[in-house]
Amino acid sequence: MSPDPRPRKQIHLAAHFPGVNNTTVWADPPTLRPTTAPAGGTSPGSALGSQIDFASFVHLARTAERGRFDFFFLAEGLRLREHKGRIHDLDVLGRPETLTVLNALAAVTERLGLAGTVSATFNEPYELARRFASLDHLSGGRAAWNIVTTSDAFTGENFRRGGYLDHADRYTRAAEFLATAHALWDSGPAGGPPRRVDHRGRHFAVRGEFGVARSPQGHPVVIQAGDSAEGREFAASAADVIFTRHSGPEAGRAFYADVKRRLPAYGRRPEDLKIMPGVTFVLGDTLAEAQERAVEIRRQQVSPQTALLTLEQVWGVDLSSYDPDGPLPDIDPDPHGELAQGRVRIADPQAVADRWRALSRAKGLSIRETVIETTGRQSFVGTPDSVAREMDHFVQSDAADGFILVPHLTPEGLDPFVERVVPLLQERGVHRTEYTGTTLRSHLGLPDPARPARKD
Amino acid sequence: MPEPHHPPRLAVALDAPGVPPRHDAAHYTALARLAEHGTLDFVTLGDRFGGPGPDALAVLARIAPDTERIGLVPTVTTTHTEPFHVSTAVATLDWVSRGRAGWTVEVSTTEAEAALVGLRKAAPPAEVWSEAGEVADVAGRLWDSWEDDAEIRDRATGRFVDRAKLHHVDFTGRAFSVRGPSIVPRPPQGRPVTVVEVTGETGGPDRGPSARREVAAARADVALVRAEDPQTAGAARADLLARARAHGRAPGGPLVLASLPVELESSGDAAGLAALLGDWFAQGVADGFHLRLADPVRDLPRLVEGTVPLLRERGLLRRSYEGTTLREHLGLPRPASIYALAREAAR
Numbered sequence: 076m077s078p079d080p081r082p083r084k085q086i087h088l089a090a091h092f093p094g095v096n097n098t099t100v101w102a103d104p105p106t107l108r109p110t111t112a113p114a115g116g117t118s119p120g121s122a123l124g125s126q127i128d129f130a131s132f133v134h135l136a137r138t139a140e141r142g143r144f145d146f147f148f149l150a151e152g153l154r155l156r157e158h159k160g161r162i163h164d165l166d167v168l169g170r171p172e173t174l175t176v177l178n179a180l181a182a183v184t185e186r187l188g189l190a191g192t193v194s195a196t197f198n199e200p201y202e203l204a205r206r207f208a209s210l211d212h213l214s215g216g217r218a219a220w221n222i223v224t225t226s227d228a229f230t231g232e233n234f235r236r237g238g239y240l241d242h243a244d245r246y247t248r249a250a251e252f253l254a255t256a257h258a259l260w261d262s263g264p265a266g267g268p269p270r271r272v273d274h275r276g277r278h279f280a281v282r283g284e285f286g287v288a289r290s291p292q293g294h295p296v297v298i299q300a301g302d303s304a305e306g307r308e309f310a311a312s313a314a315d316v317i318f319t320r321h322s323g324p325e326a327g328r329a330f331y332a333d334v335k336r337r338l339p340a341y342g343r344r345p346e347d348l349k350i351m352p353g354v355t356f357v358l359g360d361t362l363a364e365a366q367e368r369a370v371e372i373r374r375q376q377v378s379p380q381t382a383l384l385t386l387e388q389v390w391g392v393d394l395s396s397y398d399p400d401g402p403l404p405d406i407d408p409d410p411h412g413e414l415a416q417g418r419v420r421i422a423d424p425q426a427v428a429d430r431w432r433a434l435s436r437a438k439g440l441s442i443r444e445t446v447i448e449t450t451g452r453q454s455f456v457g458t459p460d461s462v463a464r465e466m467d468h469f470v471q472s473d474a475a476d477g478f479i480l481v482p483h484l485t486p487e488g489l490d491p492f493v494e495r496v497v498p499l500l501q502e503r504g505v506h507r508t509e510y511t512g513t514t515l516r517s518h519l520g521l522p523d524p525a526r527p528a529r530k531d
Numbered sequence: 532m533p534e535p536h537h538p539p540r541l542a543v544a545l546d547a548p549g550v551p552p553r554h555d556a557a558h559y560t561a562l563a564r565l566a567e568h569g570t571l572d573f574v575t576l577g578d579r580f581g582g583p584g585p586d587a588l589a590v591l592a593r594i595a596p597d598t599e600r601i602g603l604v605p606t607v608t609t610t611h612t613e614p615f616h617v618s619t620a621v622a623t624l625d626w627v628s629r630g631r632a633g634w635t636v637e638v639s640t641t642e643a644e645a646a647l648v649g650l651r652k653a654a655p656p657a658e659v660w661s662e663a664g665e666v667a668d669v670a671g672r673l674w675d676s677w678e679d680d681a682e683i684r685d686r687a688t689g690r691f692v693d694r695a696k697l698h699h700v701d702f703t704g705r706a707f708s709v710r711g712p713s714i715v716p717r718p719p720q721g722r723p724v725t726v727v728e729v730t731g732e733t734g735g736p737d738r739g740p741s742a743r744r745e746v747a748a749a750r751a752d753v754a755l756v757r758a759e760d761p762q763t764a765g766a767a768r769a770d771l772l773a774r775a776r777a778h779g780r781a782p783g784g785p786l787v788l789a790s791l792p793v794e795l796e797s798s799g800d801a802a803g804l805a806a807l808l809g810d811w812f813a814q815g816v817a818d819g820f821h822l823r824l825a826d827p828v829r830d831l832p833r834l835v836e837g838t839v840p841l842l843r844e845r846g847l848l849r850r851s852y853e854g855t856t857l858r859e860h861l862g863l864p865r866p867a868s869i870y871a872l873a874r875e876a877a878r
């Protein structure tokens with residue numbers, strides 16, 4: 076093998092606050108406790124930390140900052156999910172409002188970026204631009220906005236406009252939303268009087284003075300999460316980071332190449348857009364131990380009740396009479412069945428069902444085992460050394476620019492990674508040992524956007 | 532029945548009309564800590580749709596971890612904003628401050644402000660205040676929509692929550708509807724403290740002040756009455772309490788704080804202020820005071836070093852906080868969830 080002539084890429088790292096999905100284990104079986112995490116007062120068998128108490132957020136954010144991560148990340152959900160018309164009660168649910176908790180976290184951290192997911196569908200540009208500019212000021216230049224395009228009438232029932240948008244309209248709204256936010260951020264008084272903004276477009280008409288001074292980063296960092304061609308195009312045109320689910324090496328490399336290829340059309344360089352898949356990790360002192368723990372975690376994540384419910388989401392019909400430890404149903408999915416609301420719909424349930432049945436037959440898997448096998452997302456399982464090596468290879472081979480780590484425990488799930496893997500990444504020379512800048516843009520190696528010259 | 536004795540409640544504004552807004556957190560942290568050193572009940576931070584400076588709720592969330600006891604009350608506009616977002620942001624302020632949040636309900640009435648959003652035209656005060664009342668109502672319902680003990684983490688059944696204790700609020704108002712439940716569990720205070728500002732004068736040509744008063748009387752935990760003399764403050768308090776009774780509110784109605792402009796040119800002034808507050812309070816015209824300092828950076832140290840010790844000497848101000856939540860400071864009970872009460876009643 077000839078040595079790679081390129082300098083080694085630095086790995087960008089972000090910490091996803093767990094909760095509000097079935098990847099977060101809340102029942103605290105002692106075997107799932109990371110080996111280096113402090114006992115923290117939780118006794119075996121008791122529930123783990125809270126998804127809502129501020130202390131949990133402080134713990135994860137400080138851990139991420141100790142590991143010299145680029146940013147802390149919050150997802151967003153605006154309506155409690157329902158299944159068969161009733162509120163889904165099996166997973167962790169309940170979360171704080173994104174920007175408020177990030178502002179509070181700015182007080183207990185110094186350098187860590189603070190990224191919040193906020194939908195472009197259920198907000199308006201003036202108010203949201205002001206709230207993100209405020210976070211950027213109050214955190215000294217550490218704000219990021221993950222602009223998502225969720226639109227379903229189910230979530231919209233909590234909002235004034237009802238909030239439903241066709242898929243085709245979501246990204247045109249998001250793009251115009253962001254362009255309007257840019258105009259507002261650029262208009263803020265910076266030494267001189269504020270400039271007036273006058274935007275009239277298909278989705279918004281915004282006229283007036285912004286009032287908030289231009290913030291430390293000029294424009295808070297913009298993250299995009301979404302996968303369609305329109306989503307990738309939007310990211311290529313306007314985002315600084317992509318949060319993606321493509322976390323396997325092949326899918327990762329294909330996605331990476333596809334997105335980076337779109338950049339020149341917008342006058343941007345490949346390094347102007349960082350690609351960061353959401354990944355999970357399980358560590359052990361030996362590979363066998365890590366694998367054993369990973370299996371145990373999957374069993375916790377997919378309880379018998381959760382297995383049936385997952386199946387019902389594919390089949391679209393009531394399957395409560397089936398035994399989760401028995402075989403898959405031989406009835407076909409109802410293509411119009413809509414039992415689950417507030418989740419992304421499966422495009423072709425029949426194809427999924429066929430695939431799952433084939434797998435279950437071939438391997439002799441029960442319903443629960445099939446769900447465990449097909450919905451697994453454990454990206455990095457191994458010893459700290461093997462995980463550090465794999466992650467490094469992943470990044471150097473252009474399958475990603477870094478990772479958004481999704482721990483399975485709240486709030487101590489990141490501790491073992493920071494204590495055991497981060498030092499190894501630092502030894503390999505692919506992760507900073509100290510922050511060199513103060514803003515999130517500088518952590519990500521992104522230039523500050525220039526303030527456009529006055530037109531008037 | 533005689534009212535239980537409670538010393539005057541005392542609050543201070545961190546912003547002032549003539550002072551340019553600051554964007555740095557350190558400025559606000561220093562002021563709030565000083566007010567906390569003076570064992571005041573709460574600080575307010577104004578906000579105006581289209582106004583200059585950072586978002587008030589963001590600022591108070593930013594300084595929450597840097598303070599321990601003082602109540603944090605930002606102005607939140609209910610016109611052109613989403614009631615669902617407003618309710619979750621205030622609930623979250625309560626979570627990050629561990630029970631010290633309130634909000635001052637405000638509206639937006641100008642065309643210039645409406646044009647910043649571009650969704651609809653400006654509307655007269657009576658209309659936007661009626662909507663503000665609905666927003667305060669739905670916010671309360673959303674805060675109640677998770678009963679306090681909805682989270683059960685029952686390992687035997689695998690259920691994280693008891694869905695019988697989560698409630699759709701199904702609210703339909705004139706300008707919006709909300710399905711619910713909230714995504715934020717019930718905040719530490721149950722309901723953060725709702726504040727409404729009114730003026731001493733009763734009603735104006737645009738019916739604005741009286742529409743405000745209706746909201747204050749019907750829904751506020753605390754009303755701030757802008758008044759420059761005790762008679763006006765006392766009359767406004769009597770009017771508010773009468774309106775509150777007409778709304779069927781429990782005795783007490785809102786706490787009424789006289790909101791006074793204050794300029795402390797000297798430590799003489801600071802003593803004079805203590806005497807004035809003591810005098811107004813003795814006349815029974817207010818349950819306490821909200822002080823609007825001409826220049827907080829100059830005046831707050833004088834207030835805390837000059838006025839506060841004198842108030843303490845006269846037994847008009849605590850020497851240290853006894854409670855930890857804003858409701859406890861104000862002597863307001865923690866309300867039960869209306870849904871929990873209804874469920875109890877149906878049993």
Ligand SMILES: Cc1cc2nc3c(=O)[nH]c(=O)nc-3n(C[C@H](O)[C@H](O)[C@H](O)COP(=O)(O)O)c2cc1C
Pocket residue numbers: 149150151152192194222223224225226300301302303304305306307318319320353
């Ligand atoms: C990795 C990832 C994370 C996402 N996180 C959120 C989220 O937190 N909240 C949300 O409302 N939507 C979220 N979305 C949904 C997207 O914003 C978008 O609505 C969805 O992916 C459909 O867009 P697409 O067709 O371009 O994929 C996420 C999507 C991806 C791929």
